[in-house]
Amino acid sequence: MGGMPSRELGGRPSFHDTRDLTPFRGAQVYAPVRGIGRRLAQRVTGRTRAPRLRPFASKVEKQVHAAVFAHAEPERLVVIARAYPSWSGLCYVMAGLQAYRSHHHSQAAELLARGLAGTSEPAAAAFAIQYLGAVRHWIEVSDGVEVEVLFSEEAVCLALAHSLREVGRPDEALAVLAPLPPSMPTALASCHLAEVLGRPHDVVAWTEGLANASDLAAALLVLRARALRELGRRADALAAVREALRRRRTAFAVKNSAATERALLMLGVGRRRRGAASAPSSAFDELRALTQARRARDTAARELWLKDFEDLERGAGE
Structure with missing residues (x-):
C-alpha cells in the first residue's frame, strides 16, 4: 500500500490547511439529477469582467488578453503558444482551463499537462499576476462536489486531475495532486481517486481525525465510511457516518449518501474481518x-x- 508523504507535513493530516489565504472561494454539493441546472447557473454567474489592459501593452499581451477574456476557444491560445514559445506555459494552461470548462476532458488533460511542463518568461508571469488573479473556475473534486478556485497552481492541478480521472487515468491524476499543499478539496479529490484505485487503507489514513465542519468534510467522511466498510471495520464506519450526519446544515446530497452508507452497514454489506466470516455484524x-x-x-x-x-x-x- 503506497502512501502520500507530500501531503503529511509535520505529521498533520492531509486535510489540515493552515494557510491564512487560499485560492478556494466556495463549494457546491449537488445531486446528479440537478447538476445540469446548477452548471448553467454557474456558467452565467461565474464570468469575470475583463480587466483593462495597461497602456502600451505588447502585441502578445493583447493577443492573450483577447483570447482569455473575449473568446472561449482553446485553439486561439494554442496558436499563440506556438507563435511565442516563451509564453507557451501560460497559454496552454489557459487553453486547458477553457477546454475543461466546456467538459472536453481529453483535450483539457493534454493542454493542462503541456502547460505545466512548458515555460513562461517573466513577462508572462507578470501578466498572470496582473490580469488572471481574479479569474475563478468551478472544478469537480469528487462525484457531485465542486469547488470554486481562483487561478492558481491548485486550480490547474485539480482540473487536470479531474480530466485525467474522466479519461480513465486515475493513477496519473493522483500523482498530479501529490505536490499540492494540504487542503480539504485536495484531500477529497485524492481520497476519491484512491477509492477508484481500490486503496481503502489510504482513504482511512488520509482522513484520520476528520470532523464534520463543512460540506466538503462531510463528503470526505462518507468516503471514509465506505473505505472502513470495505475493510470490515463496521463500528468505525458507523462512527464516520454518524459524524457525517451530525451537522444540521450539511448538504442534503451528502446526507443522502451517508444514509445510504448507513443502510448498507445495517444490512451487513461489505467485507468481514478475518476470523469473523460466519458471524454477522453487530x-x-x-x-x-x-x-x-x-x-x-x-x-x-x-x-x-x-x-x-x-x-x-x-x-x-x-
Whole structure:
C-alpha cells in the first residue's frame, strides 16, 4: 500500500490547511439529477469582467488578453503558444482551463499537462499576476462536489486531475495532486481517486481525525465510511457516518449518501474481518433484534385483540 508523504507535513493530516489565504472561494454539493441546472447557473454567474489592459501593452499581451477574456476557444491560445514559445506555459494552461470548462476532458488533460511542463518568461508571469488573479473556475473534486478556485497552481492541478480521472487515468491524476499543499478539496479529490484505485487503507489514513465542519468534510467522511466498510471495520464506519450526519446544515446530497452508507452497514454489506466470516455484524444483530422485538409486540397486540374480540362475541351470545 503506497502512501502520500507530500501531503503529511509535520505529521498533520492531509486535510489540515493552515494557510491564512487560499485560492478556494466556495463549494457546491449537488445531486446528479440537478447538476445540469446548477452548471448553467454557474456558467452565467461565474464570468469575470475583463480587466483593462495597461497602456502600451505588447502585441502578445493583447493577443492573450483577447483570447482569455473575449473568446472561449482553446485553439486561439494554442496558436499563440506556438507563435511565442516563451509564453507557451501560460497559454496552454489557459487553453486547458477553457477546454475543461466546456467538459472536453481529453483535450483539457493534454493542454493542462503541456502547460505545466512548458515555460513562461517573466513577462508572462507578470501578466498572470496582473490580469488572471481574479479569474475563478468551478472544478469537480469528487462525484457531485465542486469547488470554486481562483487561478492558481491548485486550480490547474485539480482540473487536470479531474480530466485525467474522466479519461480513465486515475493513477496519473493522483500523482498530479501529490505536490499540492494540504487542503480539504485536495484531500477529497485524492481520497476519491484512491477509492477508484481500490486503496481503502489510504482513504482511512488520509482522513484520520476528520470532523464534520463543512460540506466538503462531510463528503470526505462518507468516503471514509465506505473505505472502513470495505475493510470490515463496521463500528468505525458507523462512527464516520454518524459524524457525517451530525451537522444540521450539511448538504442534503451528502446526507443522502451517508444514509445510504448507513443502510448498507445495517444490512451487513461489505467485507468481514478475518476470523469473523460466519458471524454477522453487530449492526446487523441490532437490526435483527429490533425487528424481532417489533414482531413480538405485534403478535402480543394481535393476540390481545383476538381475546377481546372473543370475549365480546361470547358476551353477545349470552
